[in-house]
Amino acid sequence: MSSGSKFDQPARKFRAVDIEQLVCKNDQWWYKGSSGQVQVILVWLQGRVVSLSPDKTQVELEDDGWTLPLKNCHTIPGGNSWLQEGQYVMVVGEVKGDTGNVAIHVLKMADLSSNSVHKTTWPLEVQEIKSIIG
Numbered sequence: 001m002s003s004g005s006k007f008d009q010p011a012r013k014f015r016a017v018d019i020e021q022l023v024c025k026n027d028q029w030w031y032k033g034s035s036g037q038v039q040v041i042l043v044w045l046q047g048r049v050v051s052l053s054p055d056k057t058q059v060e061l062e063d064d065g066w067t068l069p070l071k072n073c074h075t076i077p078g079g080n081s082w083l084q085e086g087q088y089v090m091v092v093g094e095v096k097g098d099t100g101n102v103a104i105h106v107l108k109m110a111d112l113s114s115n116s117v118h119k120t121t122w123p124l125e126v127q128e129i130k131s132i133i134g
Contacts, residue, residue: 011042011092013129015122016066019043019102022095029095031133038133043104045091046112046122049083056080059106061091064123071096072105080109088113 012031022040023030029040047063052073057080059070070091073080083089090112093104112118 006041009041011044012040013044013126015126016063016068019068024099033133049085049087056083069103070106071103076106076109087111088119
């Protein structure tokens with residue numbers, strides 16, 4: 001990462017399946033599109049909470065049949081007492097782990113369950129962004 005904070009970089013919108021395709025090289029995460037690679041520091045995900053640890057520090061997020069582990073959910077602003085199975089949530093987090101063994105360390109999470117537009121438009125938002133980044 002260049003000088004500055006991780007927050008100086010955009011949170012890139014991805015589907016859960018895309019996270020599995022990220023590659024870690026020299027402690028940096030990369031997404032390979034059709035026209036090149038883009039560095040990934042923060043990700044923006046959306047999906048349904050399918051399970052939580054008893055203390056709600058870890059969550060399994062499902063998006064279109066793919067699941068991802070979310071960690072550090074106890075550190076989100078406002079706390080995690082509102083988290084429940086079945087909620088449709090937005091997550092911004094850092095990619096951690098190794099290629100093929102990815103976990104997302106959550107920095108922000110919000111419940112989007114009250115408006116189905118979020119779930120309906122999510123695949124289109126990600127598709128649009130991926131067409132821009134190649």
